[in-house]
Amino acid sequence: xxxxxxxxxxxxxxxxxxxxxxxxxxxxxxxxxxxxxxxxxxxxxxxxxxxxxxxxxxxxxxxxxxxxxxxxxxxxxxxxxxxxxxxxxxxxxxxxxxxxxxxxxxxxxxxxxxxxxxxxxxxxxxxxxxxxxxxxxxxxxxxxxxxxxxxxxxxxxxxxxxxxxxxxxxxxxxxxxxxxxxxxxxxxxxxxxxxxxxxxxxxxxxxxxxxxxxxxxxxxxxxxxxxxxxxxxxxxxxxxxxxxxxxxxxxxxxxxxxxxxxxxxxxxxxxxxxxxxxxxxxxxxxxxxxxxxxxxxxxxxxxxxxxxxxxxxxxxxxxxxxxxxxxxxxxxxxxxxxxxxxxxxxxxxxxxxxxxxxxxxxxxxxxxxxxxxxxxxxxxxxx
Amino acid sequence: xxxxxxxxxxxxxxxxxxxxxxxxxxxxxxxxxxxxxxxxxxxxxxxxxxxxxxxxxxxxxxxxxxxxxxxxxxxxxxxxxxxxxxxxxxxxxxxxxxxxxxxxxxxxxxxxxxxxxxxxxxxxxxxxxxxxxxxxxxxxxxxxxxxxxxxxxxxxxxxxxxxxxxxxxxxxxxxxxxxxxxxxxxxxxxxxxxxxxxxxxxxxxxxxxxxxxxxxxxxxxxxxxxxxxxxxxxxxxxxxxxxxxxxxxxxxxxxxxxxxxxxxxxxxxxxxxxxxxxxxxxxxxxxxxxxxxxxxxxxxxxxxxxxxxxxxxxxxxxxxxxxxxxxxxxxxxxxxxxxxxxxxxxxxxxxxxxxxxxxxxxxxxxxxxxxxxxxxxxxxxxxxxxxxxxxxxxxxxxxxxxxxxxxxxxxxxxxxxxxxxxxxxxxxxxxxxxxxxxxxxxxxxxxxxxxxxxxxxxxxx
Numbered sequence: 001x002x003x004x005x006x007x008x009x010x011x012x013x014x015x016x017x018x019x020x021x022x023x024x025x026x027x028x029x030x031x032x033x034x035x036x037x038x039x040x041x042x043x044x045x046x047x048x049x050x051x052x053x054x055x056x057x058x059x060x061x062x063x064x065x066x067x068x069x070x071x072x073x074x075x076x077x078x079x080x081x082x083x084x085x086x087x088x089x090x091x092x093x094x095x096x097x098x099x100x101x102x103x104x105x106x107x108x109x110x111x112x113x114x115x116x117x118x119x120x121x122x123x124x125x126x127x128x129x130x131x132x133x134x135x136x137x138x139x140x141x142x143x144x145x146x147x148x149x150x151x152x153x154x155x156x157x158x159x160x161x162x163x164x165x166x167x168x169x170x171x172x173x174x175x176x177x178x179x180x181x182x183x184x185x186x187x188x189x190x191x192x193x194x195x196x197x198x199x200x201x202x203x204x205x206x207x208x209x210x211x212x213x214x215x216x217x218x219x220x221x222x223x224x225x226x227x228x229x230x231x232x233x234x235x236x237x238x239x240x241x242x243x244x245x246x247x248x249x250x251x252x253x254x255x256x257x258x259x260x261x262x263x264x265x266x267x268x269x270x271x272x273x274x275x276x277x278x279x280x281x282x283x284x285x286x287x288x289x290x291x292x293x294x295x296x297x298x299x300x301x302x303x304x305x306x307x308x309x310x311x312x313x314x315x316x317x318x319x320x321x322x323x324x325x326x327x328x329x330x331x332x333x334x335x336x337x338x339x340x341x342x343x344x345x346x347x348x349x350x351x352x353x354x355x356x357x358x359x360x361x362x363x364x365x366x367x368x369x370x371x372x373x374x375x376x377x378x379x380x381x382x383x
Numbered sequence: 384x385x386x387x388x389x390x391x392x393x394x395x396x397x398x399x400x401x402x403x404x405x406x407x408x409x410x411x412x413x414x415x416x417x418x419x420x421x422x423x424x425x426x427x428x429x430x431x432x433x434x435x436x437x438x439x440x441x442x443x444x445x446x447x448x449x450x451x452x453x454x455x456x457x458x459x460x461x462x463x464x465x466x467x468x469x470x471x472x473x474x475x476x477x478x479x480x481x482x483x484x485x486x487x488x489x490x491x492x493x494x495x496x497x498x499x500x501x502x503x504x505x506x507x508x509x510x511x512x513x514x515x516x517x518x519x520x521x522x523x524x525x526x527x528x529x530x531x532x533x534x535x536x537x538x539x540x541x542x543x544x545x546x547x548x549x550x551x552x553x554x555x556x557x558x559x560x561x562x563x564x565x566x567x568x569x570x571x572x573x574x575x576x577x578x579x580x581x582x583x584x585x586x587x588x589x590x591x592x593x594x595x596x597x598x599x600x601x602x603x604x605x606x607x608x609x610x611x612x613x614x615x616x617x618x619x620x621x622x623x624x625x626x627x628x629x630x631x632x633x634x635x636x637x638x639x640x641x642x643x644x645x646x647x648x649x650x651x652x653x654x655x656x657x658x659x660x661x662x663x664x665x666x667x668x669x670x671x672x673x674x675x676x677x678x679x680x681x682x683x684x685x686x687x688x689x690x691x692x693x694x695x696x697x698x699x700x701x702x703x704x705x706x707x708x709x710x711x712x713x714x715x716x717x718x719x720x721x722x723x724x725x726x727x728x729x730x731x732x733x734x735x736x737x738x739x740x741x742x743x744x745x746x747x748x749x750x751x752x753x754x755x756x757x758x759x760x761x762x763x764x765x766x767x768x769x770x771x772x773x774x775x776x777x778x779x780x781x782x783x784x785x786x787x788x789x790x791x792x793x794x795x796x797x798x799x800x801x802x803x804x805x806x807x808x809x810x811x812x813x814x815x816x817x818x819x820x821x822x823x824x825x826x827x828x829x830x831x832x833x834x835x836x837x838x839x840x841x842x843x844x
Contacts, residue, residue, distance in 0.1 A: 002811050002812075003811035003812070003814060004811060011724055011726065012621075013620065013724070013725050014724045014725050015620065015621070036621070049756065066536065085814045087817075089790075089791045090789050091723065092722075093532060093537055093751075093754045093755075093756055094722060094793065095537075095577050095793045095796065095797045095798070096792045096806075097798070097806065097818050097837075098578060098818055099539065099577055100817055100818075100820040100821075101537070102573035103569065103570060103571075103573040105445075107569065118668075123621050123622065123623050123625075125623045145511070150731060159711075176477050176478070177478045177479075177480065178477075178478065178482070179480040179481055179503070179572055195772070196480075196504065196594055197663070198595065198596045198661075198663045199663050200594045201596065201662060223623065227623075227670075265563045267479070267482035267483075268482055268483050268559050269483060269794075270480070270482075314491050323483065325482075325561055325562070343707050368553065368555065369568060372571070373569070373824075375824035375827075376820050376824055377822050379817055379819070379820030379823075380817070380820075382816060
């Protein structure tokens with residue numbers, strides 16, 4: 001049979017649509033609105049969906065709906081040979097074949113380029129509420145690995161003769177359960193309460209925002225208007241129980257943070273510390289080091305930079321997507337940021353320790369990765 | 384080979400007697416049996432690594448197997464060889480409540496993980512019905528789904544990292560608690576998830592967790608015809624309450640339940656819809672009446688709902704009983720697993736009935752309607768000449784139509800050896816080349832689980 005490709009469509013029953021990769025999010029919004037559907041993963045309405053996918057793996061609404069790779073179901077993809085192939089499906093569930101979709105999605109143009117995306121849409125409830133929590137609180141330097149490295153069974157050992165391999169260490173005794181004492185006050189407590197209850201599923205996003213030394217927690221709620229009071233009651237309860245102040249804006253536009261200049265991926269429990277490192281004291285040596293080595297990730301804390309690099313002239317701003325474990329940074333003053341010995345650089349020991357614990361040796365990785373890539377690239381380039 | 388196996392597996396077990404091997408000759412697909420040459424049960428991950436390092440020299444296929452509950456002919460020795468049973472790797476290594484992740488070994492049973500997580504107020508959402516026995520290794524190898532995937536998604540949405548052992552014994556971690564790439568340039572775990580044991584052996588995983596919903600309401604409604612239940616499904620899918628599950632049983636399934644000891648008073652000839660909403664009590668309690676009204680408005684005069692746990696379980700009774708009853712009704716049955724755009728639901732169901740009736744093969748539909756994930760069950764007798772061929776003919780007609788309406792071959796069971804022949808319906812020559820490139824990169828001789836996923840994957844020693 002010949003290659004099947006996706007044709008443009010909007011399926012209002014399934015809540016799916018096939019859109020051009022160069023469609024802006026505003027255009028997608030206009031396409032979906034008549035069907036009372038929305039594509040919630042928006043960072044910048046004027047940017048194309050391809051720009052979004054290249055700049056970030058997550059958007060604020062990934063809190064509720066997952067990353068881009070869970071909301072893009074299929075693609076028409078132009079191979080390096082120039083041929084177009086269909087990758088993925090137009091239905092939300094598939095176990096048909098190897099998952100090229102998620103593999104290719106965030107690879108930029110290393111293996112070709114997207115022509116069209118099949119996206120998953122969600123019901124548009126027609127009402128958005130934005131709550132902002134603020135508080136006075138003191139921050140201390142993160143202590144890094146405290147809660148991760150204590151588990152005795154989580155060591156990484158190297159097996160002689162198999163360079164850089166890791167083996168599961170033997171576990172004795174009980175399985176470790178890691179929890180911290182629940183914070184009682186302040187924004188940390190707000191985030192804890194918003195995430196650690198059944199309400200967590202119903203916030204569109206819970207974001208920790210730092211800018212110019214100020215910080216707040218932003219919660220976006222998208223719900224039928226008649227349910228808004230139920231959400232507001234819960235938001236005010238959280239504020240009351242955490243000694244914080246909350247301002248709730250009804251029938252608001254969901255704010256768009258813009259495409260990030262840099263993205264750091266960590267675990268949800270580390271987002272606040274990491275986000276807090278950015279605005280006051282600059283980015284990081286870690287980031288600088290990674291960029292100079294053209295290696296975009298540090299193990300458990302993943303650092304990525306947008307194709308355009310840091311934008312000059314902007315104010316440094318940081319958005320922590322709390323449940324997603326993602327920090328988006330938009331910044332200026334690149335030199336200060338990259339040379340800063342404080343800020344995220346203070347997080348560096350934690351990054352290093354995580355790296356030691358969680359990964360195989362890079363030498364071996366590059367050896368294997370080169371071999372695997374060679375095979376895949378042969379298939380991708382074949383005419 | 385026995386001596387070689389015994390030198391590789393010194394602390395675990397090596398099984399070779401026909402009686403022992405018979406238990407590994409099939410998976411949940413049942414009627415397709417392939418006797419392995421041997422079964423090994425490594426004592427732990429170290430021994431699994433040692434086995435994989437020596438596996439090449441065995442010169443036979445290697446088939447990784449968890450609990451063997453696959454429904455697609457996945458973890459079976461279709462080309463002979465050694466089955467590696469990973470049941471000993473069953474430790475839950477860490478539960479990180481603050482970070483919403485856990486680290487588990489591949490042989491942990493799904494429901495054991497659920498039980499361990501529950502006291503901490505978190506859960507791992509994928510819920511295939513084989514939960515009491517199926518292993519996370521099998522779940523991740525087949526990208527398992529379940530009844531609550533409509534809202535919560537499938538296994539691939541929750542896998543943060545995979546530790547994989549290649550056939551040279553090298554061990555690699557793709558991702559980890561943060562769910563990134565680790566030190567790799569590319570996100571290799573994406574190929575591992577759903578790879579059906581064809582790329583590597585898995586030892587452990589890092590999985591994403593969610594807070595437990597506070598309260599659940601379950602609804603059961605019956606409808607006199609497919610058009611009305613289809614309308615109810617379409618309305619539920621668009622409802623802002625985002626039901627966690629939308630399940631359907633057709634009149635043949637209802638009749639089967641009502642004719643059994645599991646009868647629960649469903650009207651004869653009706654289509655049954657089961658749906659569930661969950662969340663904070665204040666929120667879900669406010670949504671109950673609107674869901675009930677939606678179900679009535681679509682054409683049901685028989686809507687029952689409850690938030691009481693025993694009553695809810697009774698509402699689920701028909702759905703849960705139906706799967707088990709198949710085995711009582713028929714010597715053999717095949718559960719198909721296609722996914723279609725939901726607008727084609729009635730049409731494709733009719734095709735199933737027409738084809739099955741014409742062939743004289745009973746067909747029962749019990750499936751995840753919210754996802755458009757059909758599970759037609761074809762009941763037959765594999766010892767009756769011609770029956771199996773009839774089922775295969777119906778399956779092929781079904782899959783052809785599924786692809787024509789924009790669907791896909793499998794939603795949660797995987798391809799295994801049951802559906803490998805249908806893959807050219809989905810993939811053209813260029814995309815098939817990409818599919819073949821993945822095992823070519825990780826397992827070029829196809830020694831791991833040959834004849835699965837793609838028919839061309841045959842091991843040549």
